[in-house]
Amino acid sequence: MRIALIEPDLRHAEIVGRLLFAGGHACHHFSASAPFLAGAAREFFDLLVTDAFCGDAAAEDVIARVREVLPGLPVVVLMTSPRESELVATLQAGADDCLAKPARGPEMLARIDALMRRAGIRRPRNRAREMFGEYAFDAGRSVVSFRGQSVALTPKELQFALLLFTNMSRAVSRAHILETVWSRRRDVKSRTLDTHASRIRTKLELRPEFGYTLVPLYGYGYRLDQIPVEKADGADKAPANERFVETL
Numbered sequence: 001m002r003i004a005l006i007e008p009d010l011r012h013a014e015i016v017g018r019l020l021f022a023g024g025h026a027c028h029h030f031s032a033s034a035p036f037l038a039g040a041a042r043e044f045f046d047l048l049v050t051d052a053f054c055g056d057a058a059a060e061d062v063i064a065r066v067r068e069v070l071p072g073l074p075v076v077v078l079m080t081s082p083r084e085s086e087l088v089a090t091l092q093a094g095a096d097d098c099l100a101k102p103a104r105g106p107e108m109l110a111r112i113d114a115l116m117r118r119a120g121i122r123r124p125r126n127r128a129r130e131m132f133g134e135y136a137f138d139a140g141r142s143v144v145s146f147r148g149q150s151v152a153l154t155p156k157e158l159q160f161a162l163l164l165f166t167n168m169s170r171a172v173s174r175a176h177i178l179e180t181v182w183s184r185r186r187d188v189k190s191r192t193l194d195t196h197a198s199r200i201r202t203k204l205e206l207r208p209e210f211g212y213t214l215v216p217l218y219g220y221g222y223r224l225d226q227i228p229v230e231k232a233d234g235a236d237k238a239p240a241n242e243r244f245v246e247t248l
Contacts, residue, residue, distance in 0.1 A: 001025045001116065002176055004045045006036050006062070007078070008055035016049065016078075016103050023109040026179055032056040033065070040069045044173030044221070047112065051101070052079045052090070060093035067094065074115050078103060132165040133226070135204065144204060151203050156181050161200045164214065164224040173221040197222055 003025050007013035010031070017027040028045070030036035032055030036048075048066060052059050059077045066073055077090050078101040087098055096115055099108055130137040136145040142158050143150050153161065159181045163172060174193060181196075182188045197214060206212040211229045216222055 001046045002044060002179065003027050003047045003049060003112075004036055004040070005029045006031075006033055006048070006050035006054045008032065008051060008053065012051075012102060016108075019103060019105040019108060020049075020112075022105070023112070025112075033062040037062075037065060037069060040066065040073075042173075042220070044171070044176045045070065045073065047074045047076065047116065049076045049078065049112075052077055052082070052086075059095065060090060063094040076112065076115065130162065130165075132168070135165065137162060137165075146204065147210075153200070153203060157196055157200055157203070160196050161204060164200070164222065167224070169223065169225050171217055171221060171223045175221075177221060 001024070003020055005013060005016055005020075005027050007016060007029065008031055013029045013031075017029060020027040028039075028043075030039070033050075034056055036054075050059050050062065054062050059075075063075055066075065074096045075094065076097045076099055077095045078099050079086065079090070080101045082090075082098065090098055096118075097111055099111060129139070134146050137158065138145070139158060139162075142153050142155055144153060144158070144161065145151075160177065163177060163180050174190070177193060178188055194216070197216065200206065201214045204212075206214045206224065208227060209229065211226055213225045213227055214222060215225060
């Protein structure tokens, strides 16, 4: 899961980053809200964890601006010995949860997991078999079965496809894809990702006539959509003598 962290205290940011990494998350640190907001306009994040003071603004003010850029983004605010009135004000400003600072690993990870469940954030699960409608993913054999056939994928194609199916109808950024499939390698060329997307589209027959479209989002990433399958011409038309019925 991609988690953004706004923390002016570099020492505490390092601690939180290590805790999140230990919990299986990718942490992207920002020392203030301005660079985060600039990055959020083009990046994909599942969650924002921020200090009560973001280095250049209070968390209450930043939350409103965040929701303009990334609507629905869950926000957790870190607070040092807050008074009840401060907690209430932060939650009323739109925070989804508040955590004591310095962060305590097990509690923070448990609260983040609970928040993600409530928010419906989707990420590929670590299971040998996954089902998405008629598509059955067998990670152990790197095979996908659908419509009476089985297709072999490369490990990276399988991870890419799982990420798309897990986030059906949700835009997935290139950064998120690279981070999930290529482990954040910076030497992966853009056309490599596009080539894999094209192969997945072909191998899994993600075409409108089969009820799916894999859409490239210019400058951002990809989105897999499930769409209604159009009926053959005339299949949904009534006979000519039954199209118009006069009622009295």
